[in-house]
Amino acid sequence: MAGSTPASAIADATDVAPVGRVGALGRAPRRRLLRRILQTPAGAAGVSLTLLVIVVGLLADLLAPTDPLVPAGPPLAPPSPAHLMGTDALGRDLLSGVVYGARTSLVVVFATGALVLLIGVTVGTVSGYRGGRVDDALMRVTEFFQVLPRFFLAIMAIALFGPGLDLLVLVLGLTSWATLARVVRAEVLSLSQREFVEAARASGASDTRIVVLEILPNALPAAVVYLGLLLAQVLLLEASLGFLGLGDPNLVSWGYLAGQAQRFLRVAWWLSFFPGVAIAFAVLGLNLLGDALTDVLGGRR
Amino acid sequence: MTGRYVGRRLLQVLPTVAGIVLVGFLLIHLAPGGPIIALAGDSGDEEYYAFMTAKFGLDRPLPEQLATYAGNVLRGDLGVSYIQGRPAIDVIAERLPATLLLAGTALVGSSVAGVALGAWAAARAHSIRDLAVTSAALVLYAAPVFWLGQLALLTLALRTGLFPVQGMTTAGGPETGLAWALDVARHLALPALVLASQEVAAVARLTRAGVLEELAADHVRTALAKGLSDRRVLVRHALRRALLPVVTVIGSRPGHLLAGTIVVEVVFGWPGLSRLLLTSVQTRDTPILLGIFLLVAATVVLANLVTDLVYGWLDPRIRYR
Amino acid sequence: MTDRGGGSAPAGQPVLRIRDLVVEFDTPDGVVRAVDGVSYDVAAGETLGVVGESGCGKTVTVLAVLGLLPRRSARVVRGEALLGGMDLLRLPPRRLRAVRGKRVAMVFQNPMTSLHPALTVRHQIAEALRAHDRGLPRHAARRRAVELLDAVGVADAARRARGYPHQWSGGMRQRAMIAMAIANEPDLLIADEPTTALDVTIQAQVLDLLREVRGRTGAATILITHDLGVIAEMADRVVVVYAGRVVETGDVHTIFHAPRHPYTLGLLAALPRLDTDRQSLAAIPGQPPDLVRRPSGCAFHPRCGLHRGRNRCVAQSPDLATVGPGHRAACHYADELAAETARAAGMSAAEPGDGPGAPA
Numbered sequence: 001m002a003g004s005t006p007a008s009a010i011a012d013a014t015d016v017a018p019v020g021r022v023g024a025l026g027r028a029p030r031r032r033l034l035r036r037i038l039q040t041p042a043g044a045a046g047v048s049l050t051l052l053v054i055v056v057g058l059l060a061d062l063l064a065p066t067d068p069l070v071p072a073g074p075p076l077a078p079p080s081p082a083h084l085m086g087t088d089a090l091g092r093d094l095l096s097g098v099v100y101g102a103r104t105s106l107v108v109v110f111a112t113g114a115l116v117l118l119i120g121v122t123v124g125t126v127s128g129y130r131g132g133r134v135d136d137a138l139m140r141v142t143e144f145f146q147v148l149p150r151f152f153l154a155i156m157a158i159a160l161f162g163p164g165l166d167l168l169v170l171v172l173g174l175t176s177w178a179t180l181a182r183v184v185r186a187e188v189l190s191l192s193q194r195e196f197v198e199a200a201r202a203s204g205a206s207d208t209r210i211v212v213l214e215i216l217p218n219a220l221p222a223a224v225v226y227l228g229l230l231l232a233q234v235l236l237l238e239a240s241l242g243f244l245g246l247g248d249p250n251l252v253s254w255g256y257l258a259g260q261a262q263r264f265l266r267v268a269w270w271l272s273f274f275p276g277v278a279i280a281f282a283v284l285g286l287n288l289l290g291d292a293l294t295d296v297l298g299g300r301r
Numbered sequence: 302m303t304g305r306y307v308g309r310r311l312l313q314v315l316p317t318v319a320g321i322v323l324v325g326f327l328l329i330h331l332a333p334g335g336p337i338i339a340l341a342g343d344s345g346d347e348e349y350y351a352f353m354t355a356k357f358g359l360d361r362p363l364p365e366q367l368a369t370y371a372g373n374v375l376r377g378d379l380g381v382s383y384i385q386g387r388p389a390i391d392v393i394a395e396r397l398p399a400t401l402l403l404a405g406t407a408l409v410g411s412s413v414a415g416v417a418l419g420a421w422a423a424a425r426a427h428s429i430r431d432l433a434v435t436s437a438a439l440v441l442y443a444a445p446v447f448w449l450g451q452l453a454l455l456t457l458a459l460r461t462g463l464f465p466v467q468g469m470t471t472a473g474g475p476e477t478g479l480a481w482a483l484d485v486a487r488h489l490a491l492p493a494l495v496l497a498s499q500e501v502a503a504v505a506r507l508t509r510a511g512v513l514e515e516l517a518a519d520h521v522r523t524a525l526a527k528g529l530s531d532r533r534v535l536v537r538h539a540l541r542r543a544l545l546p547v548v549t550v551i552g553s554r555p556g557h558l559l560a561g562t563i564v565v566e567v568v569f570g571w572p573g574l575s576r577l578l579l580t581s582v583q584t585r586d587t588p589i590l591l592g593i594f595l596l597v598a599a600t601v602v603l604a605n606l607v608t609d610l611v612y613g614w615l616d617p618r619i620r621y622r
Numbered sequence: 623m624t625d626r627g628g629g630s631a632p633a634g635q636p637v638l639r640i641r642d643l644v645v646e647f648d649t650p651d652g653v654v655r656a657v658d659g660v661s662y663d664v665a666a667g668e669t670l671g672v673v674g675e676s677g678c679g680k681t682v683t684v685l686a687v688l689g690l691l692p693r694r695s696a697r698v699v700r701g702e703a704l705l706g707g708m709d710l711l712r713l714p715p716r717r718l719r720a721v722r723g724k725r726v727a728m729v730f731q732n733p734m735t736s737l738h739p740a741l742t743v744r745h746q747i748a749e750a751l752r753a754h755d756r757g758l759p760r761h762a763a764r765r766r767a768v769e770l771l772d773a774v775g776v777a778d779a780a781r782r783a784r785g786y787p788h789q790w791s792g793g794m795r796q797r798a799m800i801a802m803a804i805a806n807e808p809d810l811l812i813a814d815e816p817t818t819a820l821d822v823t824i825q826a827q828v829l830d831l832l833r834e835v836r837g838r839t840g841a842a843t844i845l846i847t848h849d850l851g852v853i854a855e856m857a858d859r860v861v862v863v864y865a866g867r868v869v870e871t872g873d874v875h876t877i878f879h880a881p882r883h884p885y886t887l888g889l890l891a892a893l894p895r896l897d898t899d900r901q902s903l904a905a906i907p908g909q910p911p912d913l914v915r916r917p918s919g920c921a922f923h924p925r926c927g928l929h930r931g932r933n934r935c936v937a938q939s940p941d942l943a944t945v946g947p948g949h950r951a952a953c954h955y956a957d958e959l960a961a962e963t964a965r966a967a968g969m970s971a972a973e974p975g976d977g978p979g980a981p982a
Contacts, residue, residue, distance in 0.1 A: 140316065143317070144316070144317055144320045146553070147317060147321075147553075147556070147598070147601045147602055147605055148321070148324065148556075148598065148601075149556035149559070149560070149594070149597045149598055149601055150556070150560075151556065151557075151559075151560035151563075152556075152559075152560070152593060152594045152597045152598075153324070153594060155578065155582060155590065155594075156328060156587075156590045156591065156594050157328065158582065159581065159582040159585055159587070159590050160328060160329075160331075160332040160333070160339060160585070160587065160590075161332065161333065162333075232443070236445055237560070239445045239447075240445065240446070240447065240560060240561075240564050243445070243447045243564060243567070244563070244564065244567065244579060245579075246582065255445070255447075258445070258447055258448060258451070259447075261451065262447075262451065262567070262568065265451060265454055265455060265459070266459060269455050272448065272451040272452070272455070273452075275448075276444070276445060276447075276448030276451065276452070279444075279445045279448065280440070280443045280444045280445065280448065281443075283442075283443035283444075283445075284439065284440065284443035287439065287442065287443055288439070426694070427694060518735065519730060519732055519735040519736040520735060520736055520737055520738040520739070522690060522730065522736070523730060523736045523737065523738075523799070523802075524738070524749075525690055525722065526688060526690060526722055526723055526727070526728045526730075527722065527723035527727075527749060527750040527753055527802065528719050528720065528721070528722040528723030528724055528750070528753045528754055529719075529723075529749065529750075529753050530719065530753075533753075537741075538738055538741075541738075541740055541741075542738070542739070542740060615740060616739070616740055617739070617740055617786040617788070618739060618786070618788045
């Protein structure tokens with residue numbers, strides 16, 4: 001790059017369109033959304049990885065070669081045609097464990113996601129639409145939930161109430177909605193000053209009607225975009241708890257598998273490697289999807 | 302920095318602290334068996350139960366219990382570990398230094414490395430090196446920290462023997478002086494690196510995005526037009542502004558970082574809070590668990606406070622508002 | 623190091639000569655030729671007004687000269703920008719940096735965003751000084767910064783200079799920008815829409831300041847604006863740019879009283895006048911051209927009242943041709959305008975200013 005000056009490398013970021021009208025790309029219709037995501041390599045990878053986890057999780061019964069909790073071969077067998085990911089100390093098939101682990105992750109992510117969406121959207125909408133004191137109070141609460149250390153709270157809850165999927169989802173859901181609520185609030189705030197909302201208000205529509213019909217449909221995309229990134233973090237958190245042996249004792253999870261691998265690290269690398277790859281892929285998929293959605297919907301990262 | 306700004310920030314911390322104490326209180330009261338079991342264990346020792354009931358005023362109305370509890374907590378009295386029979390705060394304090402050493406090293410290292418990498422990548426946006434940094438950050442950000450730790454153990458410690466595999470010191474090694482410090486540093490390197498990697502990824506991604514945005518700003522064009530060098534424009538002008546969100550994120554991650562520390566400690570056999578935390582879960586040693594929870598929460602609040610102060614220093618508009 | 627490449631040019635000698643500059647941008651819609659063969663000179667002590675609608679390439683031209691275009695999407699295809707013998711377009715980065723802010727300084731459009739919000743005003747001016755004089759001690763640079771602010775009419779400069787831009791008003795900030803630009807006594811000062819973002823009352827003050835600065839330093843000035851009113855008040859000569867090309871150039875009096883390009887005429891007709899209300903402003907019909915799909919022939923023909931369906935306008939791009947002493951226009955039918963402008967001259971209320979540099 002002999003011809004280019006370093007200074008213009010810095011100015012590079014400006015990427016100013018020389019003519020105002022050239023860069024005017026409007027917001028694409030929703031129908032084409034998926035196509036535009038798939039057009040970027042990162043977006044395509046995000047969609048594929050996320051879909052892969054969903055499909056594997058849904059079809060776990062069909063895809064898993066054996067029952068993940070029942071011995072199916074020699075103990076600590078390295079990956080082979082018979083056991084593609086090897087076996088653990090009890091001779092259980094690791095591939096089956098990873099496949100069923102996808103289902104556990106799926107349940108945790110979807111259930112937590114639903115809870116987060118419910119609380120986050122409600123708080124964010126009320127806060128943004130009502131404004132004033134209600135807004136102040138709700139934002140104080142939201143800030144509080146942002147500083148609450150989720151991981152340690154979850155551990156304490158598990159110690160007091162005993163481990164279980166329902167408790168895990170409840171704790172993760174109750175403590176993860178704060179940033180989403182802020183995103184929704186910001187969106188609702190700007191939407192409620194827009195013309196179509198003013199018009200609805202002028203025509204005498206009730207607040208509920210305005211929120212449900214005019215504001216929510218437009219605020220939700222921002223929430224969904226953010227949800228992808230948020231659930232990636234939830235997935236990592238769940239994996240960490242599983243790794244420490246604090247997950248649901250009746251379910252196979254990726255974190256649990258990696259935790260079991262710790263003792264056999266010297267002799268059986270595959271026990272750690274494959275569950276880790278699965279988690280990394282799933283988290284990467286959600287992150288890429290979230291980034292791609294942000295780019296396509298024209299939001300900020 | 303104006304005193305009023307600092308004072309206002311300090312005042313805003315109070316409700317948060319109250320909220321955290323309240324969460325601990327609620328958990329204890331919601332726990333199966335009620336607060337007495339949570340606070341004094343299920344030993345059935347009636348004398349101890351009576352002592353704890355009196356100490357925490359458990360026979361008094363709820364608001365009064367809350368006040369007593371809050372008073373005890375704020376004085377650092379978290380109750381007694383019923384496994385070790387010693388004040389919880391003492392037990393925690395013993396394990397804390399190792400955890401803080403690991404977490405602190407990772408925090409400082411990741412902040413510096415993350416900012417440097419992010420700015421370095423942004424200076425040549427869309428070049429090979431930018432692509433390398435961005436992709437590495439994306440992967441590291443997605444990889445669970447225990448897995449990175451296990452991979453590091455498998456490749457860097459077990460295969461090559463370059464790093465010790467477990468613990469904080471060599472058994473039978475030096476116990477004082479420089480030799481001891483070096484021994485600890487050698488043990489610290491790998492876990493700190495693993496723990497830092499995810500934070501590096503997060504900080505680098507954010508720094509890069511921030512610097513790119515700033516490089517497009519009018520004031521950067523002014524700085525270039527003045528004839529300042531690229532490096533100076535990048536570091537003194539663009540990076541300074543780009544650091545605002547980075548500082549926020551670094552300041553908001555101690556909870557995350559400490560969670561990661563616990564996990565990394567388990568992978569590397571680091572003698573910090575992790576073992577205490579996990580045994581306390583097994584034995585339902587609530588005072589310890591509550592103590593760790595409150596300690597972490599206090600750290601997070603403190604970090605947020607420091608963040609706000611640094612923020613005010615970086616952005617005069619906030620300071621003078 | 624005080625190598626100034628021959629020092630300030632004597633009045634009348636070109637300080638900067640731009641020759642046949644072509645700049646292209648890559649955009650999602652294709653390659654855009656934002657500057658298409660622009661040539662102009664500016665002489666010491668002279669103010670050259672560059673006028674045109676936004677997006678016509680008038681700013682891109684000077685950014686290219688200073689090497690401040692985005693590297694990834696923009697490239698200089700050909701041309702020269704001669705500053706005393708050296709071609710800025712081919713200068714190695716380090717040497718170009720020594721020119722920027724030293725021999726050629728620039729004042730940007732938006733003073734609200736063009737200063738760094740977290741550095742004191744004093745620091746930002748001192749930085750400009752120290753960038754070109756490594757030996758200048760920090761405290762001396764600060765003192766000089768305050769003097770400069772004082773010189774551009776900032777009251778209580780010593781105290782205010784320690785403040786941050788957000789504590790300054792827009793007009794004050796533009797004064798600071800000007801102080802920064804003249805800090806190193808440049809041979810050429812480029813002001814890009816220096817008053818557009820300011821209140822009307824402040825605009826006049828800033829223009830006065832620019833005029834005063836020129837008188838004091840004898841620097842050449844390029845004043846980029848879309849506002850012919852500003853041109854009338856400030857410029858000695860005018861370059862009219864349309865769709866990346868110079869369509870007319872001449873001294874300010876000629877341009878205002880005997881324009882020979884229909885676009886210039888259109889701009890003049892759009893000037894607000896004291897005797898009419900704003901509603902009756904005659905805007906040029908149509909939109910500024912889409913440079914991705916540049917009209918064939920003369921780029922102005924779709925909006926041109928002189929075109930009248932004639933094939934030549936569509937088929938052939940007109941060259942800049944001499945139409946009078948120091949007066950050139952790029953229109954096939956420039957002659958036809960002569961008659962019309964004679965009539966239009968009576969209507970044009972905007973008079974070239976009587977500033978110190980205005981032609982007699």
